[in-house]
Amino acid sequence: MCSVFEADVDTNGLMEEKNRQEITGKMCRKCSQVKADVNLRVKDAYCRECFLLTCTHKFRAELGKSKLMRAHDHGLVAHSGGQSSSALLHLVWAGLRGHSHKKLFFRASVLYVDEGAVLAQSLEERRRICSDVRERVEKLGFPFYVATLSSALQRNETSDPGSELRVDPGADAELSNLVESARELTAKEDLLQKLRNNLIVSVGEHLKCTKVFLAENCDQIATKILANVSLGRGAQLPLDVGFCNNLRSGMQILRPLRTFSKKEVAFYNLYNKLETVTIPSLQTKLDSHASIQRLTERFVAELQENFPATVSTVFRTGDKLAGQRCHEADESCALCQGCLDTKEQQSSALQATNFSRLVSTLGPSGFAGGSVEASPAAGNVRPAGDSCECSGRCSPGVSRQDVNHALCYGCRLIVNSMAVLDHLPQNVLSTARKKVALGEMRKEIENFLL
Ligand SMILES: [Zn+2]
Ligand SMILES: [Zn+2]
Incomplete structure (x- = not known):
């Protein structure tokens, strides 16, 4: 538990809360002719007409510029x-x-x-x-x-x-x-x-x-x-x-x-x-900690x-x-259509997250001595996110791991929170199947490639 009390904190270095300013009697900062009706920020007080004009101008400038x-x-x-x-x-x-x-x-x-x-x-x-x-x-x-x-x-x-x-x-x-x-x-x-x-x-x-x-x-x-x-x-x-x-x-x-x-x-x-x-x-009527x-x-x-x-x-x-932009369909996530960000690179945040998940799942005895690789005995243990309650029956011809390969990191988290994958959209499951077939085909012909 934190032992620092509010009274001990030196608030001198902290940002000060906004000074709530009264709008009463202020003039419109744009036309300076009429009293302001709306105070957007500390110095942004406008009369009704100037406020509406500013909104229209802002919208058109955004589209026009x-x-x-x-x-x-x-x-x-x-x-x-x-x-x-x-x-x-x-x-x-x-x-x-x-x-x-x-x-x-x-x-x-x-x-x-x-x-x-x-x-x-x-x-x-x-x-x-x-x-x-x-x-x-x-x-x-x-x-x-x-x-x-x-x-x-x-x-x-x-x-x-x-x-x-x-x-x-x-x-x-x-x-x-x-x-x-x-x-x-x-x-x-x-x-x-x-x-x-x-x-x-x-x-x-x-x-x-x-x-x-x-x-x-x-x-x-x-x-x-x-x-x-x-x-x-x-x-x-x-x-x-x-x-x-x-x-x-x-x-x-x-x-x-x-x-x-x-x-x-x-x-x-x-x-x-x-x-x-x-x-x-x-989320309506739910507590602010609900999600x-x-x-x-x-x-x-x-x-x-x-x-x-x-x-x-x-x-x-x-x-x-x-x-980064993905130019090909197979570079994009099957669920959100964003770019796939799951290519594991050395010292990347993704590699660290996956390693941490593996360590939490396997425990210290699951590793071969002096190595960060899982020991052969632990080979069948899958990281927590990959486990599936439907034990491989989730969809014909495609496993949870196959589905994960077709998704970006964020969408994998959605899928990992699902007990079964039966209800996933058909296009996600068919993309996963296509990726599996493509991977197998690549493996078969790799020895013949120049
Ligand atoms: Zn005005
Ligand atoms: Zn995605």
Whole structure:
């Protein structure tokens, strides 16, 4: 137990908490004509009109500075009905109907992903939420599409989203079994996020979209950066948090709200009278220690409250990271489509982690004297993460180890938290099978290669 008490700590060297400043009587820092209505940071007090203008300018500058958008582009706006999604949709709508040189030129469609199967919602409730979201989207004149999250499991088949919610009870049960098979909430949340991303990309490709818009704000991106590092997804950080990701298919994923804080989004919605739809998640009403993502979210929320500059520092740091790109399909993870980061190199963090796991599993007697290799007697013992409760029956022709070879480090952690692999998406199992067959073929012909 730590024997240092709060009174013993010298707080002189620590960062000071934000000095809470009153907004009463302050003038707008932009026009200096009217009293401020919103105080974003210590020196950022704006009147309502200037605040809305700043938001619009920020959004357009984000899209405009990289000259990414072209007149023939078709953008798919992923919309959950929540705060950030509603703000993004309104900003896109306002941009498309703007005047003269300020007008954005592209075609936009909206996709809503129904996750009711995982949240155990009744069909009536799912239909009601979907029609609420559709009503708000169609009021702005955008074509509306809805897809159930369970259709992400059939990625090889054509995803055909419609404007009505079509529920397939069999596919819903498959999805629910898959999520339930993961023991920890952290793995469940991570898995859902990957499936959601896969589905959005797959629908985007089906609708021949050139861009996909995600509504993640600065707070959400900072949370994702810290949570991803904790989840062993550091190698894929630039793909998960960058402003623009280029996919192999040529489609680009954009995050135009990444410089907006949660507070800015809330004020933008309030001033524009935008109604949002509240949809519960797996973490709703759970303790902040329920999962790594939930704990990180609370940490970032507290940082934003007391040290707002730190959140943007985290976000900006993530922005500077560059990752390797995988150019071939067999270099990417079968579950998250990120680059495989599991090539074990000398003195790498992965090698150290695997060695530590092996030592914990085998114990001191499992090693040959003076060597770090497992002794022959311990040859049949597999590290903890590789053990499977279904004793090799998890899927015909593919073992847990084979599945792990097709996955990145972060996705291996998800799969390792599952007791059985029966419920994994078919494309993951078939990729694992293909890798095994390819490896065997390579072994057979290696003596004949020059
Ligand atoms: Zn003003
Ligand atoms: Zn992965």
